[in-house]
Amino acid sequence: MPATVRSRIRRAAIAIAVVAVAFLGCGAAAAADPPAPVPGATAPGTTVTWGTEPADNQVGTGRPNFSYDAQPGGTLRDGIEIINRSDRALDLRVYASDAFTTASGGLDLLAADQKSNDVGTWITMASPSVTVPAGQSVTVPFTLTVPANATPGDHTGGIVTSLVTSSGGGPVAVDRRIGSRVYIRVAGQLQPALSVTDVQTSYDGTLNPAAGGTVAVTYTATNTGNVRLEARQRITSAGPFGLAAATVSPADLPELLPGASLTRTEYVPGSWPTVRITTEVVLEPYSSAGTLAVPVAEAVGSSGLWAFPFGQLLVLLGVIAVIAAYLTARRRRATRVEQAIAGAVAAALQDNAAADTAGTDRPNAVQPNVVQPNAVQPNAVQLNAVQPTAAQPGAVQPGPAEPQDIRPIRSAGRHRR
Numbered sequence: 001m002p003a004t005v006r007s008r009i010r011r012a013a014i015a016i017a018v019v020a021v022a023f024l025g026c027g028a029a030a031a032a033d034p035p036a037p038v039p040g041a042t043a044p045g046t047t048v049t050w051g052t053e054p055a056d057n058q059v060g061t062g063r064p065n066f067s068y069d070a071q072p073g074g075t076l077r078d079g080i081e082i083i084n085r086s087d088r089a090l091d092l093r094v095y096a097s098d099a100f101t102t103a104s105g106g107l108d109l110l111a112a113d114q115k116s117n118d119v120g121t122w123i124t125m126a127s128p129s130v131t132v133p134a135g136q137s138v139t140v141p142f143t144l145t146v147p148a149n150a151t152p153g154d155h156t157g158g159i160v161t162s163l164v165t166s167s168g169g170g171p172v173a174v175d176r177r178i179g180s181r182v183y184i185r186v187a188g189q190l191q192p193a194l195s196v197t198d199v200q201t202s203y204d205g206t207l208n209p210a211a212g213g214t215v216a217v218t219y220t221a222t223n224t225g226n227v228r229l230e231a232r233q234r235i236t237s238a239g240p241f242g243l244a245a246a247t248v249s250p251a252d253l254p255e256l257l258p259g260a261s262l263t264r265t266e267y268v269p270g271s272w273p274t275v276r277i278t279t280e281v282v283l284e285p286y287s288s289a290g291t292l293a294v295p296v297a298e299a300v301g302s303s304g305l306w307a308f309p310f311g312q313l314l315v316l317l318g319v320i321a322v323i324a325a326y327l328t329a330r331r332r333r334a335t336r337v338e339q340a341i342a343g344a345v346a347a348a349l350q351d352n353a354a355a356d357t358a359g360t361d362r363p364n365a366v367q368p369n370v371v372q373p374n375a376v377q378p379n380a381v382q383l384n385a386v387q388p389t390a391a392q393p394g395a396v397q398p399g400p401a402e403p404q405d406i407r408p409i410r411s412a413g414r415h416r417r
Contacts, residue, residue: 048086050132052161052180055079055139066159066182067289073148079141080159080180084132091131092161094140096123099156099181105254105262109158109179119157119182122146144184152188153226154289156181156257183228183289190294193225194256194285196301198263201237201279203271203307209315212246215268217279219301223256227292230255231283231299235266239274246270255288273307 054063059078066078084090097109098116110116126141142159158179165174198220205213215237223229231253238245250266271277283299286292 048088048090048163048176050085050090050092050161050163050178051083052159052178053081053083054180055081065180068144068182068184069187070144070146070150070184071187072146072150075143075145077141077143079139080161081137081139082130082132082161083137084134086134088134089131090134090163091129092163093129094125094159094161095128096120096125096142096159096182097157097179099158099257101255101257101260101262103263105264107156107181107255107257109160109177111175111177112160112162116157119155119184122155122184123157123159123182125159144182146184146186150186151226152186153190153258154228155184155186156228157184158182185289190227190292191225192227192229192285192287192292192294192296193223194229194231194283194296194299195222195224196220196281196283196299197222199279199281199301199303201277201303201305203273203277203305205273205307205310207310207314209309212244212270212272213307215246215271215277215279215305216265217268217281217303218263218265219281220261220263221253221256221283221299222261223258226258228255228257228288229285229296230288231285233264233266234282234284235268235279236282237268237271237277237279239272239278240276243274244272246272253283271307273309275306275308276304277307278302278304 054060054066055078056062057079059076068076070076080094082092082094093112095112096116096119097112097114098118098120099107099109102108110120122145124143124145126143130138130140132138158181160177160179163176165176196219198218200218202216203213204216217235217237221231233250233253234247235250236245236247246268248266248268253262253264256262268279280300280302285296285299287296
């Protein structure tokens with residue numbers, strides 16, 4: 001065996017042996033020493049779960065969240081109950097924060113390192129942190145003080161419980177938060193209002209002449225009033241004079257806080273390409289907190305686009321081409337028939353003319369007997385007609401004619417008896 005081949009085999013055997021030793025060593029270490037829990041993290045097989053809800057007290061019982069009707073400058077006391085469903089004690093931070101509408105339409109609360117300017121500054125917790133024993137609950141009292149200059153309408157925030165842990169023992173902190181919403185309606189004039197702005201549309205057509213396309217409409221809804229509002233959507237796309245209108249009613253808009261905006265994209269299928277398509281967005285607002293004492297006007301926005309019926313035009317061109325081909329073929333057939341008839345007539349006339357010419361030029365031709373007027377026909381008997389003579393003055397009128405024997409005139413030919 002060549003030296004080069006033996007050298008390669010030897011190196012491969014050494015490499016396999018090293019990998020096997022390393023694998024066995026790792027397996028032994030794993031079997032001998034199970035990993036220790038990371039400080040501050042959840043131990044394997046352990047679930048950390050807790051929840052919050054309004055405490056049952058003189059303010060109310062069985063409440064899903066905190067909701068108050070307050071006067072400017074008013075104060076009230078309440079409490080939040082924290083339930084630990086884990087098998088170990090939890091050390092939680094507790095603080096109040098402002099709420100905001102997310103880009104997807106959800107409701108979220110500011111993190112602890114973000115500054116609050118509204119409800120988050122109106123609530124004072126009795127303690128900034130709390131330890132909740134495993135399987136037990138703790139109530140944390142708080143005080144709500146509404147500023148004297150608070151604006152009328154809805155103000156939204158929440159009370160947050162937070163568990164901060166490190167990620168894998170590293171410097172990155174993981175903040176697990178659970179909050180309970182706080183809705184406050186400050187007395188005063190309510191002005192619910194929505195607006196629809198920045199409406200943009202696009203058209204996705206099809207070459208299928210029997211199917212319409214789809215209009216995509218993107219718009220921004222803004223709560224310009226001072227009341228929390230949701231809204232029903234109604235979107236219509238139509239051609240000129242409302243021709244071929246298509247309407248959809250997508251899911252309602254989620255709750256919009258006063259001053260919040262939300263951008264949505266909806267689709268209107270079955271929209272026919274009528275050259276010009278106008279899309280109208282209509283929002284019908286309603287209060288998240290129930291019936292409002294004041295009416296809420298609809299919010300309307302619209303946009304137009306050009307959409308040409310290419311599929312229908314192709315079909316129309318095809319129909320026109322078929323009709324034109326049929327008419328052309330029909331005209332050609334008629335022309336051929338006319339030409340054939342004209343040719344036959346011309347040939348017949350030519351044949352007749354040739355026959356007439358041939359008959360005139362033929363010798364000893366028997367000419368037809370033509371009867372001439374006053375001509376003496378052979379073997380015809382002529383009678384001398386006596387013409388009356390007009391009487392003239394002084395003339396001697398002849399007497400009566402004497403009878404004459406009238407004998408038949410015999411023919412000069414022989415007669416056989």
